[in-house]
Amino acid sequence: MQTRFARLLAGGVAAAALTLPGLASADSHTAIPSAMTGAAMTNESQAAPLIPRSALFGNPTRASGQISPDGQWLSWLAPKDGVLNIWLAPVDNPDAARAMTSAADRPIRQYFWSPDSRAVMYIQDKGGDENFLLYSVDVASGAETTVTPFTNTRVEIIGASNTIKDKLLLGINNRDPQWHDVYLLDIPTGELTLVMENNAYAGFMADDSLTLRMAMSQNEAGGTDYFRVEGNTVESEPFETTAMEDSLTTGPAGYTTDGGTLYWIDSRGRNTAALFAQDTATGAKRLIAEDDKADIGSTLRDPQTGEVEAYAVDYLTTEWHATDPETRASLDWLDQQLEGEFGVSSRTDDDRTWIVWNDPLTKPAATFIYDRAAQTLTPFYISRPELEGAPLVPMHPVEITSRDGLILPSYLTLPPMSDSDGDGRPDQAVPMVLLVHGGPWARDGYGFNSLHQMLANRGYGVLSVNFRGSTGFGKDFINAGNKQWGLTMHDDLIDAVDWAVAEGIAQPDKVAIMGGSYGGYATLAGLTFTPQTFACGVDIVGPSNLETLLASIPPYWAPMVKIFHERMGDPGTEEGRALLRAASPLYKADRIEKPLLIAQGANDPRVKQAESDQIVDAMKSAGIPVTYVLYPDEGHGFARPENNIAFFAIAENFLAECIGGRAEPLGDALKPSSARIIEGEEHVKGLEAALAS
Template identity: 85%
Template sequence: MPRPTRFARLLACGAAAAALMLPGLTFAEPSPAITAGAAMTTQAQSAPLIPRDALFGNPTRAAGQISPDGQWLSWLAPKDGVLNIWVAPADNPDAARAMTNATDRPIRQHFWSPDSRAVMYIQDKGGDENFLLYRVDVTSGAETTVTPFENTRVQLVGGSTTIKDKLLLGLNNRDPQWHDVYLLDITTGELELVLENNAYAGFMADDSLTLRMAMQQNEAGGTDYFRVTDNAVEETPFETTAMEDSLSTAPAGYTTDGTTLYWLDSRNRNTAALYAQDTATGERRLIAENDKADIGSTLRDPVTGEVEAYAVNYLTTEWTATDPETRASLDWLDQRLDGDFGVNSRTDDDSVWIVWNDPLTKPVATYIYDRAASTLTPFYVSRPELEGMPLQVMHPVEIASRDGLILPSYLTLPPGSDADGNGKPDKPVPMVLLVHGGPWARDGYGFNSAHQLLANRGYAVLSVNFRGSTGFGKDFINAGNKQWGLKMHDDLIDATQWAIDQGIAQADKVAIMGGSYGGYATLAGLTFTPEAFACGVDIVGPSNLETLLSTIPPYWAPLVKTFHERMGNPNTEEGLALLRAASPLYKADKIVKPLLIAQGANDPRVKQAESDQIVNAMKSAGVPVTYVLYPDEGHGFARPENSIAFYAIAENFLAECIGGRAEPLGDALEPSSAEIVEGEDHVKGLTAALGG
């Protein structure tokens, strides 16, 4: 698709590769009082406390965009305490008005219609991930539900730079397993069926909104790619991947004229390279490659769809421009911006970019870059309240696993703990091992709210790209196949031991924490290696891999082979035994360290039963646990009131366990929906906060 930066990342929902990923958490305002555990360093105790709402509450502004015609600016900002879409004329940003009226769940992403006449967004209900598409007319302010269906999840199949009043959508309202393709008239809302789908996991179109490709998982767990002609799918695939390439090879879109198809491709190699394929002859041309990391993303010309630059993200992100004018612009920005930067949005004529800038130890800022005038105008700072706060440097590090695999990782230290700035504290400190979700995802370099909060509370924070993480080549991904609770877990243990051996972490004061797969890793850490961690915090983590796979959402069914090949096939005796052996549920009686569990009741990925069953098993074994349930949330927390309630509990839990500082709970739970199902007496102040 010619403009992936504007459309694809906003509406492409439900990829199996991100099946267990945890959405970002948001948080609200804490009490000013502080409690501190004995393990706190003097320097960390004296550092100003960063309020939770400054890191995790509603941003002042976020997700800035410019309309394709350059006439409008848009962004997300609070209205009556809930994130909504705001719009202003590009030549008068102060004349902003709220375009939406969300009153419960925040709107977290939006995009412009190609004709610049409307802003559009997706929203689900209570975290159920049945995302519907909405349109708001910029002139009249009228809002319409573009996909007015129940239990339906919209996908964007195609957008166009030349057909500005249409989009191709995928809708699974007929059969929850399959997305039929419809042509949407953005102005009238009319939906015209293009292709009824009963076999394919996804589709790709060109700029003429003509379907060109269908994707289907094959028996090996890879992907078959079929040409589509006159809305009919050919019988024989023109490209195919094996399972080993399924998470590192994918088409990256057509040029506007449809003559070139780009691929990010790891076939016959390790890391994914960028190729251009002639759609008529099938001939492929190598554009870029890197021996340490995959080519991760591209910057494309808004009109032609041709690649102008590409990015490689090993420890940090590095952009390389293939187009001279783009290179000049990136160089110009690099000279004026500290830290990392990227492009949020562009006009169709490519004259104006909306650029984000992460200075790493300052709040993220967004600018309006006029390429013709060579001006960089401040747009907004997302969290101005972080100005002057003791934000800490994130250190990229390489850690060797016991079998020699290099694990790209990120370390943040408490304020004042590293006098010479060499990335090691002057003496060991308590540590939180913060494990990413996915597991087919990755941690990255840059401002990280969780790192900053935990470091500010007195902890070293270590995030590890364990085997199975994406972005480092297919060998690294496939080293994690069927290694849940085995070598994937060993990597986390090895990284923890590295931190202890390096004098970073106190051996008896390491907590493990994470969401989704990171929640699973927490449960695995406390069951498989019960003495390795002082405590754990599990957010929406699966406890039983057998029941996890039996309850996946129906729209993931076309991709289920990936799960079976990478985790274990429950339909075979060997696979079922592997899944059960890797399930913390069956070893719940081995837990001897404090555990905090948080769960969204509407989670479609990791069902509430995953947390319920391990809590019940721990109760039966007489093992204490604290369990917090959110009846209006899904896979993670969208509402700031719920997030702040969770983190208020979590930091008091960690302070008791490994000795950092924490703010008393106070009334943090009152505005939230948090229900303490079990163990309120195991967290300091929790009983009192509940009125007990």
């Protein structure tokens, strides 16, 4: 069944993308400084104190709060000796907290409770290599064990159970990096028993009895075939299949506890993905929910029966709809108590207690313990208390129309006190950063965003655009981006800039482009394909050559590589190679005219270091200046807060020189980090001095 584990690190066919995990998170405790560099801002902007980088990108005070399934324990992530670790306290004595783990160099970012509440478990890689191993900590004894003590291995959670609480089904690729074999884990003993050797399937799904029920593989068309599994044997013919056009918007969403119902998020025969319930005996499907603008997103499921109680629709903002009367009453009550966005992050088995997060949008996020029967909200923690009273600003959802009539759901954040009437338009045009999301098969969403807040605080408008190819808005929107890297996908970003200029939001000569992963690619494309549009660019782990990108994908993505070929271009064909080459910024590096800052993790398994190295080399050969920052202990994004702080220290001073905003001086921000300046320290104000100090 689909449980609170949410198929952590699921291996489904649609899972691979150039998304950027954990680029920026965090918190610290620093007074708000007033110093700034860069061109003078308006009096209003000067009146808003600078929010320190450490308050936005350092460690949170607490994060990821959960309650054990039996309701006896509270858990969360918090710093121990400066590194995020798992902490635990009895529900009836939250002050008696103790650290359960001792991570010393890399923060723990994902953890969960064992179904029997006897252990907290977490995954961790090394230096960003994404070879995630599974660890377990016994609550009673505090003993920690490495559940998967292998090298070059990535673990997946395939199944968990509400009735078999001492076991998990795992996928482990230590035999062959392309394929995850299925193992049954006995949690108390740590014993692993092979259930199925796998040489053909990209993912599996199990029911509550931890019996494999389904296997998935990519078909020749780039869609997905779904096979029944009986007695750990996969049937030869699929019982469900999708074409490529539905591959990112259709998939199984888990079984009910009794195994009688299989839920689907399904776009077949329609545009937006709807929620269906399928009778596993007859195959009959029943429509539960649909929306004409957005795909059905998250669901709340009964902890005991596994039945859907509520679902979310996320178009511009998130809207929850309950199918169960008691759940509806709880959500309605929470909506009356809380300002802004909220959600349920953890629940007890008896469903009496929920852990509820709340994003008030212009205040630091808070987490509460919700007693449903008593209707009480008890404060658990505030993740970033040092942001209380800081000049946080609202995010404005907007719709932008592309040149060919496509509606692009987008988000705009403005500098503090720049919008006196609160209409989402500044009183006068401001410098702007176009912040592009990764994926590209991902999306930007509504809510508190540390990078939006930092950039707005420095005096910039910040615009994030869900360009075609983004997920969540129906398959037509996704498929409009097929084989459009550097073409209409890029046109959408240019159209968004033109819209912002026409609306009096952005100063046309002071627009920067910035992003990570696919957003890094978009930055390179912006400076090469349309070199006059942007004043400068910040590329974080972005690919520069789509041919070499596809030639170096991680081995566990190989079973789903067809989707890349169908949506980007097939390097096995002359036409595909031409398409990939034409869309690769590397071959147009000599067109770059504006300043460029590049950041790369040396251990990145998705976008290898060579992607940054080769465009830096091409620019050097053409005599074009570039600043290149390498992190030897990071991968696809920056996990260590010291590295986040160091990079955004460089980035904000780079932007201040380029488009005239404010910046907190570099100071000693680089010292705790692993940052190596490979090229161009002279192009960022204060960087040479910071390196020399």
